[in-house]
Amino acid sequence: xxxxxxxxxxxxxxxxxxxxxxxxSKIWVGFLIAIILVGLVAFVIQFxxxxxxxxxxxxxxxxxxxxxxxxxxxxxxxxAFISGILHFFKTPWKNSVSRIxxxxxxxSLIVGPIFILLCIGRLDRLYFLFLYPxxxxxxxxxxxxxxxxxxxxxxxxxxxxxxxxxxxRDNSEGQPKWRQKVYKWLAINYHDTETQREKxxxxxxxxxxxxxxxxxxxxxxxxxxFSLTVQPGWNSSIFAPYFIIAGxxxxxxxxxxxxxxxxxxxxxxxxIRKVHFIGAGVILLVISLLYGYFTFSEYFSRWFSHKDADMxxxxxxxxxxxxxxxxxxxxxxxxxxxxxxxxxxxxxKSITFAAVVAILGLYMNRYLIVVPTLETPYLPIxxxxxxxxxxxxxxxxxxxxxxxxxxxILFFILIMRLVPIIPMSGIIDHEREEKxxxxxxx
Amino acid sequence: xxxxxxxxxxxxxxxxxxxxPNCFAQKSVLKNYRVRFGLSTTKQADNSRLLEVSFIAxxxxxxxxxxxVYDADINFYNVTIExxxxxxxxxxxxxxxxxxxxxxxxxxxTDDEGYINLKAEFEGSKDLKSNDDQIAIKDIFLExxxxxxxxxxxxxxxxxxxDSLQTKVPIDETEIIFSVRGMISNMPIKQDYxxxxxxxxxxxxxxxxxxxxxxxxxxxxxDNDEYGNVIQKKxxxxxxxxxxxxxxxxLWSDVAPIWMYVVLSILLxxxxxxxxxxxxxxxxIKKEGKELETKQED
Numbered sequence: 001x002x003x004x005x006x007x008x009x010x011x012x013x014x015x016x017x018x019x020x021x022x023x024x025s026k027i028w029v030g031f032l033i034a035i036i037l038v039g040l041v042a043f044v045i046q047f048x049x050x051x052x053x054x055x056x057x058x059x060x061x062x063x064x065x066x067x068x069x070x071x072x073x074x075x076x077x078x079x080a081f082i083s084g085i086l087h088f089f090k091t092p093w094k095n096s097v098s099r100i101x102x103x104x105x106x107x108s109l110i111v112g113p114i115f116i117l118l119c120i121g122r123l124d125r126l127y128f129l130f131l132y133p134x135x136x137x138x139x140x141x142x143x144x145x146x147x148x149x150x151x152x153x154x155x156x157x158x159x160x161x162x163x164x165x166x167x168x169r170d171n172s173e174g175q176p177k178w179r180q181k182v183y184k185w186l187a188i189n190y191h192d193t194e195t196q197r198e199k200x201x202x203x204x205x206x207x208x209x210x211x212x213x214x215x216x217x218x219x220x221x222x223x224x225x226f227s228l229t230v231q232p233g234w235n236s237s238i239f240a241p242y243f244i245i246a247g248x249x250x251x252x253x254x255x256x257x258x259x260x261x262x263x264x265x266x267x268x269x270x271x272i273r274k275v276h277f278i279g280a281g282v283i284l285l286v287i288s289l290l291y292g293y294f295t296f297s298e299y300f301s302r303w304f305s306h307k308d309a310d311m312x313x314x315x316x317x318x319x320x321x322x323x324x325x326x327x328x329x330x331x332x333x334x335x336x337x338x339x340x341x342x343x344x345x346x347x348x349k350s351i352t353f354a355a356v357v358a359i360l361g362l363y364m365n366r367y368l369i370v371v372p373t374l375e376t377p378y379l380p381i382x383x384x385x386x387x388x389x390x391x392x393x394x395x396x397x398x399x400x401x402x403x404x405x406x407x408x409i410l411f412f413i414l415i416m417r418l419v420p421i422i423p424m425s426g427i428i429d430h431e432r433e434e435k436x437x438x439x440x441x442x
Numbered sequence: 443x444x445x446x447x448x449x450x451x452x453x454x455x456x457x458x459x460x461x462x463p464n465c466f467a468q469k470s471v472l473k474n475y476r477v478r479f480g481l482s483t484t485k486q487a488d489n490s491r492l493l494e495v496s497f498i499a500x501x502x503x504x505x506x507x508x509x510x511v512y513d514a515d516i517n518f519y520n521v522t523i524e525x526x527x528x529x530x531x532x533x534x535x536x537x538x539x540x541x542x543x544x545x546x547x548x549x550x551x552t553d554d555e556g557y558i559n560l561k562a563e564f565e566g567s568k569d570l571k572s573n574d575d576q577i578a579i580k581d582i583f584l585e586x587x588x589x590x591x592x593x594x595x596x597x598x599x600x601x602x603x604x605d606s607l608q609t610k611v612p613i614d615e616t617e618i619i620f621s622v623r624g625m626i627s628n629m630p631i632k633q634d635y636x637x638x639x640x641x642x643x644x645x646x647x648x649x650x651x652x653x654x655x656x657x658x659x660x661x662x663x664x665d666n667d668e669y670g671n672v673i674q675k676k677x678x679x680x681x682x683x684x685x686x687x688x689x690x691x692x693l694w695s696d697v698a699p700i701w702m703y704v705v706l707s708i709l710l711x712x713x714x715x716x717x718x719x720x721x722x723x724x725x726x727i728k729k730e731g732k733e734l735e736t737k738q739e740d
Contacts, residue, residue, distance in 0.1 A: 135698035189731025196727050203720045
C-alpha cells in the first residue's frame with residue numbers, strides 16, 4: 001500500500017468538508033451566533049442585577065443551570081468513557097464514531113462548567129474556592145475532578161488528532177498560509193515513522209485507560225454532590241452508578257443524533273453506515289434497560305420505605321409534576337426500549353428518534369431530581385411567598401441555556417472545519433492492519 | 443375560609459370592646475362561639491401561688507378555631523362565707539391568659555374543712571357577658587431533699603398539709619412526678635404514688651447537667667382535684683457532664699480525615715504523573731521528527 005498516495009486521496013476526499021461554506025451553513029452559523037449573543041445579553045443582565053432575574057430563590061436554590069451542568073458534564077464523562085473503550089479495545093468500527101465522541105467530550109466539558117458559574121450568586125468570590133479549599137467538601141472534589149478531567153480530555157483529544165494534523169500539514173498545498181501554520185504547529189513534527197507511531201499508540205492507549213477510570217471517578221463525584229446530602233430524593237447509595245448509567249444513556253443518544261446529522265449534512269453515508277446505527281442502537285437498548293432498572297429501584301425503595309419526607313416528595317412528583325414524571329420515567333425509557341428491541345424497527349431514522357426521546361426524557365429526569373426535592377425540604381416552609389417555594393425558569397435562564405447549546409453546536413462545526421470528522425489516520429491504520437492479516441502467497 | 447373570616451371579625455370585635463367601649467359588637471358572629479373561662483392554681487417552689495385564668499372563645503362547630511380574649515380585666519378573690527377578699531387584678535394577654543402571683547406569706551382564709559376557695563371573675567363588658575370560675579384547694583407543702591445516703595444519690599420527698607393546730611398531716615395516695623429540667627421541657631425520671639407522706643428513690647446516674655454538672659430536680663403534683671398543681675424544685679450537682687466527642691469526618695471540621703488526603707493524593711499523583719509521561723513522550727516525538735527533518739534537509 002502506498003501510504004503517501006492514500007493520504008493524498010483521503011485529504012482530497014475530506015477537504016470539501018474543511019473548505020465548503022454553503023449559504024445554508026452560513027445562515028446556520030449566523031443563527032447560532034445570534035442565540036449566543038442573546039445569551040450574552042442575558043448574562044450581563046444577570047451579572048448586574050443578580051439572581052433576582054432568575055427563578056431561583058431561598059428554597060429552590062438550584063434550577064435549570066445546575067440541570068444543564070449535570071447534563072453536559074455527564075455527556076462529557078460518558079463521551080470520555082465510550083471513547084476510551086473504543087480505543088482501548090480497538091473496536092473495529094471506531095473510526096466512524098471516535099472523533100465525534102471525542103469532540104462531544106471536550107466541548108461538553110467546556111460548556112458544562114460555565115453553567116455552574118451561572119449558579120453562583122457571588123461570582124466575585126469564586127477564587128475563594130481555590131484559596132480556601134475544603135478537602136472534605138464534595139464541591140472541592142468536583143472542582144478537582146472536572147479540572148483534571150478537562151486537561152486529560154484535551155491531551156487525549158490532541159493525541160488522537162496528531163496523525164491527522166500531520167497528514168493535513170503534508171498535503172496542504174493551496175491552503176491559506178494560516179491554516180498551513182496551524183497544522184504545522186499542531187502536528188509537532190510527526191512523520192508517522194515506526195517509532196513515532198509506536199510511541200503515539202502507546203500513550204494514546206494508556207490515556208484511553210486513564211480516561212475510562214477518570215470518567216468513572218468524576219461521574220461518582222458529581223453524583224455525590226447530591227447523594228451525600230440528606231435531602232429527600234438525593235440521599236441514595238445507588239446515585240453514583242445511577243448517574244454513570246444515566247450519563248451513558250445521554251452520551252450514546254447524543255452520539256447517535258450527531259452521527260445522523262453529520263451523515264445527512266456532510267454526505268458521509270460511506271463512512272457512517274446503518275451498521276453503526278444498529279450497533280449504537282443495541283448499546284442504547286442495553287443502557288436503557290439498565291437505566292430503567294435503576295430508576296425503578298430508586299423510586300420503589302423510596303415509596304416502600306414510607307419515610308415522611310420521601311412520601312411528600314413522591315406526592316409532589318405524582319401530583320404537581322405528574323406529566324413530567326410520566327414523560328421522564330415512562331416515555332423517556334419505554335419508547336426507546338420498544339423501538340430498539342424489535343429488529344424491524346431498527347432503521348436509521350427510528351434509532352435517531354429513540355435517541356431524541358431518550359435525551360428529552362433524561363433531561364426531564366434531571367429536572368425532577370433537582371427541583372421537586374428543593375420544593376419539599378425536610379423542614380416545613382412557613383410564612384413565605386409562593387415564588388420562594390415554587391420554581392419556574394425565567395427567560396434569562398432559558399436564553400443562557402440555549403446559548404450553551406448553540407455554543408456547543410457552533411464549536412462542533414468549527415472543529416469540523418479544522419480536521420475531518422472521520423479520522424484519516426484511523427482509516428490508514430485500519431487498512432494497514434487488514435493488509436497484515438492477509439495471507440501471503442509464497 | 444369562612445371560619446377564618448369569622449375569627450378575624452371576632453378578634454377585631456373583642457379588641458374593640460376593650461379598647462373602645464363605644465364600638466358595636468357583631469352579636470351574630472359571637473353567637474357561633476362559646477366562651478371558656480377557667481381558673482387554675484399552681485403552688486410554686488418558693489411557696490408563692492400562681493393563679494391563672496384562661497379566657498378563650500371556642501367555635502361551636504370547629505374545635506380548632508379558638509380565639510383568645512385579649513386585654514380583659516380579671517379579678518382574683520379569696521372567697522369566704524362572709525366576704526370575698528380581692529387578691530389582685532390582671533389583664534389577659536394575647537393568648538387569653540391572665541396571671542397573678544400571690545406571695546408565699548399571704549394568709550388565706552379557709553373554710554371549715556380547710557379548703558382555700560379561690561375565684562376569678564370577669565365583670566363583663568357591653569357585649570361580652572360576665573364570667574367567673576371558682577376552685578377549692580387544700581394548701582400542702584412539699585419538702586424535697588437530695589441527699590447521698592450510703593454514697594447513693596437519693597431523692598427524698600415529704601408531703602404534708604397543716605391542720606388548724608398547725609400539725610403536719612402526711613399526704614397519702616397522691617401521684618407525684620419527678621423530673622429534671624431539659625432544654626425544651628422537663629424530662630420525667632420517676633412517676634409513682636406517695637404513701638404516708640413520703641417517697642424516696644435513687645437518682646439515675648446518667649442524667650446530663652449543665653456545664654458544671656448542676657441539675658434542677660422537680661417534684662410535682664399536677665392537676666390534682668384536691669391540691670391543684672404543686673411544684674417543688676432543688677438544684678444539685680449530680681448531673682453528668684457529657685463529653686463531647688470531636689468527630690473528624692464533618693464538612694465543618696477543621697481538617698479532613700487523613701485517609702481522604704492520602705486517597706486524593708494517590709489519585710491525583712497517579713493521574714498527573716500519567717499526564718506528565720504523555721507530555722514527555724510528545725516532546726520525544728517532536729524531537730525525533732525534528733531530527734528527521736534536519737536529516738532530510740541535509
